[in-house]
Amino acid sequence: MISLRGRASDFGPGQHLDRAVWMVVDRDRLTPQRHGRAYKLRDCEEAPPGFGLYLVDDARFAPRDGAWIALPPLLRYVAAGDVISASESGEHVRVLWRAGSPNNSVLLTERCDHYCLMCSQPPKERDDDWLLDNAAELIRLLPTSTPGIGFTGGEPTIYGERLIELLRLCRNLLPDAGVHVLSNGRRFANFGFARSWASVDNPRMMVGIPLYGAEPALHDYVVQSEGAFEDTVRGIVNLGEVGQRIEIRVVIHQQTAPALPEIAEYIARNLPFVEQVALMGLEMMGFARANVKDVWIDPLDYQPELREAVSLLALRRVRTMIYNHQLCLLDRELWPFAVRSISDWKNEYHAECTDCSARDRCGGFFFSAKYKVSESIRAIPAAETQAPALLSLGR
Amino acid sequence: MSRFRGAEAFAASGDDWQLLPFRFERLNGRVLVTNMVGEHLVLSGEDFEVLATGELPADSDLVRRLRAKQVIKRSGERAPLSLLALKARTRHARLAESTGLHIFVVSLRCEHSCPYCQVSRQSEDRDRYDMTLATAERGLDMTFRSPSRSLKIEFQGGEPLLNFGLIEEVVRQAEVRNRDEGRDLGFVIASNLALLSDEVLDFCARHNIHISTSLDGPADLHNRNRPRPGRDSWERAVDGIRRVRETLGVDHISALMTTTKRSLDRVRDIIDTYVDLGLRGIFLRPLSPYGFAIKTKSYSAYDAERWIDFYREGLGYILELNRQGLDLTEYFSTVILRKMLTNVEPGYVDLMSPAGIGIGALVYNYDGSVYASDEGRMLAEMGDETFRLGHLEVDTYESIMTSEALLAPLEESFALSAPMCSDCAFETYCGSDPVYHYATSGDFLGRKSESDFCRRNMAIFKHLIDLYENDEFARRTFLSWAGR
Structure with a gap:
């Protein structure tokens, strides 16, 4: 940390x-x-x-x-x-x-119109427009050759056109940078805003949008907001229509884990135009700790659903990635989908990891894993690391 | 935590469910439900009762499943409708492209004498049964009139290699035209490979031509089915396949089998032959009711049920081989699985609605006649010109594509308005085949309760759904077939 x-x-x-x-x-x-x-x-x-x-x-x-x-x-x-x-x-x-880090993510606001059960960064309802101004100053100071930048919140789209201006600045001053923005996607239900977003005209820009259900009841519950699913899905469709790059993010917890196959099927059939889907392990921070009894699930307990979800997506050529999972808790055949996704500044390894043969390939832990972690964390013997996957997915 | 509301607060508050279009079919006690665009779910009998009687609760596992598959929606919701519209548009996007496949019957002559020949080949008289260059050039004019971004020119026979000089000329001219046209242009030669020379292979390599051949299975079966002087059809085909693989590449060869009565007990032998030759897939298909197949009673030698058993056994064996690590695809299932598991319409001419005749493929016969499909010209060789759309010398693209001979069967066979098809749970997986139904029952629509086309396809759909739902390995394999 x-x-x-x-x-x-x-x-x-x-x-x-x-x-x-x-x-x-x-x-x-x-x-x-x-x-x-x-x-x-x-x-x-x-x-x-x-x-x-x-x-x-x-x-x-x-x-x-x-x-x-x-x-x-x-x-x-x-x-x-x-x-x-x-x-x-x-x-x-x-x-x-941090110039030495590959994971620079810039907080634009702590305000949000969602109130997710497992939010790692609970929203605060206060004026923090200065964060946006600081981000613009940051962009002006960064070297032109900066390879990538992420923007996060809160909900960045609450700024509306001011966010678009920031992204335009980013395209003009940092032409080589991959730009990743995290958003709940609701504002894109307004087609005008989706068009505005597209007008930034940056082929290196991608928006990451969470989806927590294949129908409104579950998604709206997880984000604690009625009408969220409807808006988010229409937002994703609008962004697809104007040719934008989209990542769908599914945080896996006690409420969403049983629905993983349904969510995967929903994405594969309704939103196959998205560029990638990230199935993400839970970060035990913020509300996730407050709601631990409703959100915590041991990753070992959802491996069948995760396998099914990955099959449903990857076999139909939807690019699929698994974030934030320790390899010792992941089905061996899912390893090829695991990405070392935990930002360096909150990444840790445990004592068990010292002797693990897969440590170099493993994403490790969030710093916050000290609050709650699977009891099945173990060092993987070399023989297991080298074993081939049971079935090659996406062959 | 009082700041958070429980799941029940976000369940639909009332029970004002609206039904979206869906269809259903009973499957041994359970009920298959398909939505407007063919996404499926399998319900218990009791759950289906709840849906059918309109007594859905505000929230339940069933309600969530039905919403996820766009079978029901709340009154204010717009997303389900726009998603259904998006998927329906995607499924039919191919229609705007129009004819992509153009078949040139460059010769009706053949040195084989297969009793099941569906095109009624001729053995001699070069002048009478070979296509002339003038006719072929008119065929090319017609080909490039199609608005389709991709154009595939397929050379058929008889045995097209008997008129290879014409093939060379058509390929050259098409490539020259395409310098201005910029279409995605491809060529296929459908040949028995008995006459495959190095000269032919060399030409195919230089022009990126694909080869489609006939392989009925092991030597004894193939040679009995496909007699030729020297009784060496199999040996020549196998040698040809090997040479095409090595000269043009494994992705440039595919083989088709024809199922005869003698094949029915030997599906494993047939598949083994394909695997042994390094072919990556097999197309398990029944015999069509045309040409010599009718005259020699090959067609009536077995019924739909017997063929379905053959198909099931074959598919089971193919899955077994996949389980052992072999990557082998069954192509007919793949066409259906694409329709079942993706929004992409694979464009397989025999399984489209509107039918694939004319708008999926046009056939330019050796004598300049234009037919709506390969089967349409097979019928014409039997003396019935119903699907003859015109002649290259006198007709224009416009007159052919708007001819009554094309529009009437297209309209009359359209599955969404056909009795028994319009309310069939499998409608989106199926298609309409007006030529088949005309040949077997005398009208474009056919009576589905008596149709072997319907019986065969229904059985396959049910079998595929059953495997998909109940066998994890089959499900994965099917997803990977659908996804390629």
């Missing part, structure tokens, strides 16, 4: 930072760019002049002139190429971007 926010251990007294978002540079990666750059000082290093902000690990080495922040121990990993945001005084620091 890597911390992404913290309180400065010290900061320049009475300072007022003139901007919120900063790209970190240091003496090894120093360019003529000064705008929006925060310089990270090594211990004892003489501060070069001209930066709006200096970062230090230890307040003793703070520069004499200019604004500065002494990073808390958990954020001292921050290095050149990373992007942070800071409150006006410098007291509160967030890491928006």
